[in-house]
Amino acid sequence: xxxxxxxxxxxxxxxxxxxxxxxxxxxxxxxxxxxxxxxxxxxxxxxxxxxxxxxxxxxxxxxxxxxxxxxxxxxxxxxxxxxxxxxxxxxxxxxxxxxxxxxxxxxxxxxxxxxxxxxxxxxxxxxxxxxxxxxxxxxxxxxxxxxxxxxxxxxxxxxxxxxxxxxxxxxxxxxxxxxxxxxxxxxxxxxxxxxxxxxxxxxxxxxxxxxxxxxxxxxxxxxxxxxxxxxxxxxxxxxxxxxxxxxxxxxxxxxxxxxxxxxxxxxxxxxxxxxxxxxxxxxxxxxxxxxx
Numbered sequence: 001x002x003x004x005x006x007x008x009x010x011x012x013x014x015x016x017x018x019x020x021x022x023x024x025x026x027x028x029x030x031x032x033x034x035x036x037x038x039x040x041x042x043x044x045x046x047x048x049x050x051x052x053x054x055x056x057x058x059x060x061x062x063x064x065x066x067x068x069x070x071x072x073x074x075x076x077x078x079x080x081x082x083x084x085x086x087x088x089x090x091x092x093x094x095x096x097x098x099x100x101x102x103x104x105x106x107x108x109x110x111x112x113x114x115x116x117x118x119x120x121x122x123x124x125x126x127x128x129x130x131x132x133x134x135x136x137x138x139x140x141x142x143x144x145x146x147x148x149x150x151x152x153x154x155x156x157x158x159x160x161x162x163x164x165x166x167x168x169x170x171x172x173x174x175x176x177x178x179x180x181x182x183x184x185x186x187x188x189x190x191x192x193x194x195x196x197x198x199x200x201x202x203x204x205x206x207x208x209x210x211x212x213x214x215x216x217x218x219x220x221x222x223x224x225x226x227x228x229x230x231x232x233x234x235x236x237x238x239x240x241x242x243x244x245x246x247x248x249x250x251x252x253x254x255x256x257x258x259x260x261x262x263x264x265x266x267x268x269x270x271x272x273x274x275x276x277x278x279x280x281x282x283x284x285x286x287x288x289x290x291x292x
Contacts (some may be wrong), residue, residue, distance in 0.1 A: 001023075002023075003025045003027050003067050003068045004026050004027065004068070004070070005027060005062075005065060005067045005070045006020065006026060006029050007029075007061075007070060007072050007074055008031075009031060009040040011073070012073050012096060013073030014047075016071045016096075017029065017044055018048055020071065020256055023256065023257055024069075024260050028055060028065050028067070029041055029052050029053075029054055030058050031054065031055070031056060032056070034054070034056035035056075037054035037056050041053070053065065058070075058082055062085065068091065068092060069091055069092035069259075070082075070092075070093055071093075071095075072093060072095040076098050076100070080108050083095055083112050083123065084112060084115065087123065088115075088119075090121070092121045092123070092263050093121065093122070094126055094255075094256070095125050096126050097125055097127055097165065098161065099278070099279055101160060103283075106283055109275065110279075113272045113275060122259070122262045123272070124258075124259050125164070125278070126255050127165050127167075127168035127255075127269070128252045128254065128269070129165045129169060130165075130172055130255075130269055131249065131251045131254035131258075131269060132229075132248055133169065133172055135239060136222075136227065136239065136246065139222060142173045142200060143200075143201075143203065144203050144204075144222070145170050145220070145221070146204075146205045147165070147205070148207045148217065148219045149209075150208070150211035150216035151210070151211075152210060158190055158210060159184075159190055159208065160286065163286075167281045167285075168270060168274065168278055170281075171281075174198045175200075176198055176273060177197045177198030178198075179194045180196075181195045182288045184289040184292055185292075186289070186292065190289075191206070192207075192288075226241065227239045227240070227246075228240050229248075230245075235250075237249070237250055254269070
């Protein structure tokens with residue numbers, strides 16, 4: 001089985017550990033300090049029965065462990081440096097979204113994807129909601145796409161963290177294209193509107209509303225056909241569309257399974273061209289947000 005190290009085992013990293021443990025060997029976690037990492041390792045053993053080595057820095061883990069891949073779950077500002085470090089160490093990388101961030105994010109993303117290609121390693125970004133599209137029939141012509149999520153945070157944080165999910169679905173549906181008429185509204189709901197033109201023209205609307213407690217709502221529509229995620233009593237997940245209920249796999253589990261499979265030659269959930277386009281569109285929308 002693939003040996004995995006998880007960098008940043010708190011928050012979303014904890015769920016990465018849980019899902020990776022089902023399909024790979026989680027052998028190490030990295031925290032912000034030795035003490036923090038030890039605490040997380042103890043918590044993971046208590047919660048999931050896993051015994052993992054703990055490290056206070058990614059460098060020490062890379063120098064100490066025989067790994068095949070790394071999952072990067074740190075705050076976004078650390079992503080670029082850590083992804084590069086892991087690729088140069090000969091490891092496959094799954095990076096949490098947003099992939100990279102900042103004024104030069106597109107150029108950084110392009111450089112890292114080229115490095116992954118040169119090293120012949122898989123580099124994937126965890127835009128897991130893309131997986132739900134495998135469960136529905138996609139129209140041949142996409143005229144309208146609507147996306148709604150309830151992330152936790154202020155307007156800027158919500159946009160940084162959740163926008164890649166919306167972008168990934170738009171790109172998968174409409175293809176790689178160009179945007180026009182980008183409008184970002186900052187109220188109780190952060191709203192993004194744009195026209196996206198690839199082989200066809202699609203009008204897209206994304207809405208993000210702050211919500212701290214779970215569960216958080218998720219829904220989307222394609223050509224005014226609405227799909228809403230519904231949770232069962234044991235956290236089993238479904239999409240409801242009108243009177244139809246479609247069972248779906250947990251999107252995080254699906255994303256991680258596809259990443260592990262891609263190490264052995266399978267298709268990752270999202271490819272390099274889509275990752276780069278997502279990074280570009282992410283930068284465009286964030287700039288529109290800042291300029292208002």
